[in-house]
Amino acid sequence: MFFLIVLLSACQKNGREDAEATAKEFLGALKEQDIGKMTALYPEVSNIEIFYASDTSYIEESFQLPKELIQVNAVSKYVNEEGEQETHMIVLFLQKPVGKYTSSYVILDSFGLCSAESYPHYQFARNTGCITEEEQLTDQQSIRQLKIAKDLLFFYAKQLYQELEENVQIVRSTIQEQDSDQAKGHALVQNNSDYTLPDLRYIIVYYNDKDQEIGNEGGWVTQEALPSGKAIQFEFTTNFNQEAATAAFKLDFDLDLILQFVLEDDIYTGNEYHQYVSKEYVDI
Numbered sequence: 001m002f003f004l005i006v007l008l009s010a011c012q013k014n015g016r017e018d019a020e021a022t023a024k025e026f027l028g029a030l031k032e033q034d035i036g037k038m039t040a041l042y043p044e045v046s047n048i049e050i051f052y053a054s055d056t057s058y059i060e061e062s063f064q065l066p067k068e069l070i071q072v073n074a075v076s077k078y079v080n081e082e083g084e085q086e087t088h089m090i091v092l093f094l095q096k097p098v099g100k101y102t103s104s105y106v107i108l109d110s111f112g113l114c115s116a117e118s119y120p121h122y123q124f125a126r127n128t129g130c131i132t133e134e135e136q137l138t139d140q141q142s143i144r145q146l147k148i149a150k151d152l153l154f155f156y157a158k159q160l161y162q163e164l165e166e167n168v169q170i171v172r173s174t175i176q177e178q179d180s181d182q183a184k185g186h187a188l189v190q191n192n193s194d195y196t197l198p199d200l201r202y203i204i205v206y207y208n209d210k211d212q213e214i215g216n217e218g219g220w221v222t223q224e225a226l227p228s229g230k231a232i233q234f235e236f237t238t239n240f241n242q243e244a245a246t247a248a249f250k251l252d253f254d255l256d257l258i259l260q261f262v263l264e265d266d267i268y269t270g271n272e273y274h275q276y277v278s279k280e281y282v283d284i
Helices: 002-032 035-041 043-047 122-127 139-167 255-264 272-277
Strands: 056-064 070-079 085-095 106-111 168-178 182-191 197-207 213-226 231-239 246-252
Touching (some): 002 035, 002 056, 043 106, 122 139, 139 168, 197 255
Antiparallel strands (some): 197 213
16 A cells, blocks of 8 residues: 555655656746647647746646646746836646547646636626636636637627617708709717717718619718717718619717727626526527
8 A cells, every 4th residue: 555655655756756857848938839739738828819928937846636737837927118126926727638548748727827817708707797706716727717708798799889879860851952963961960869979970982773783982970079969960972873873871889989989988897797697699
């Protein structure tokens, strides 16, 4: 029995040494920003779009975990653009490749490598409950939750786009002058949405006698802001299309602006994520 315990301890020590060697190789690739080598050692690292850089690093300790996993803790240091040194603890979880008789290890997951806070929709993920302060997420778990948050962001953006189409409309338009080359007139836009809209544009779309779009051109409704509940009149001049049978106005809602509205909205309760994944809105 004593011999068996000693033998198992030796195997565990050798396993940790092999795992630490793989971790050290990965940290070296991280310093060099060698994405190919990083991916070879940690295939799922390709899911991480924004991660902490590293100038120097060293392994602090390693542990044997259940299911033949090995945890390697490392300290990484980096001098940022302000010349200040940042220190991060990076935890790597390693395992022998399944079905391969080799002493080398592969990294399955990590903690402290992904800079989740740097993702533009991170705060939205926090506000909607996709990521909570109480949860200790690994990097791959964080990336999964950030992906769901991004899907949720576009889901809400689509809803807002439809809301703007319904509540911000050109309610009247009049042609004052028209000749063979140009048409001039004015139109009235009513904003019945809950949002103040800056830099609102319009588009005039031309159709042939088969209701096929044959061209369009646009201009500014206003380059200032159209407050919620207000209306604004604007003048337009358009090159008249001789092949057009009909023409129609539509408003151009900037997708980037809509995404910004959704990102910065302060109405979130923190339950939006659970409603989203509970199939109330969509099946994930």
